[in-house]
Amino acid sequence: MSKGVHVKVTAKECRGNVDKMIRRFIKKAKRAKIVEQVRDRSYYKKPSVAKKEKRLRAQRQKMKDQQKRRRAQERRDRKI
Numbered sequence: 812m813s814k815g816v817h818v819k820v821t822a823k824e825c826r827g828n829v830d831k832m833i834r835r836f837i838k839k840a841k842r843a844k845i846v847e848q849v850r851d852r853s854y855y856k857k858p859s860v861a862k863k864e865k866r867l868r869a870q871r872q873k874m875k876d877q878q879k880r881r882r883a884q885e886r887r888d889r890k891i
Contacts, residue, residue, distance in 0.1 A: 816843045 818839045825831040840846060856864075 816845060818843055818845065 820836045
């Protein structure tokens with residue numbers, strides 16, 4: 812995660828619409844993973860636990876990607 816992430820929303824890009832500015836700020840904050848980072852840093856996590864969680868996250872992501880590729884291939888096969 813990068814340090815010093817600045818999330819900024821201007822009134823100009825939202826044409827002065829306050830509701831739109833709030834929604835856009837929340838989306839940008841989620842993309843920058845600011846809330847997730849704060850939650851992770853709220854308490855100490857042993858390095859071994861952090862590594863284990865990282866490995867499990869990577870495995871889950873790999874499985875998701877494989878399923879996505881498999882479904883796409885099945886759709887392409889059906890069209891033929």
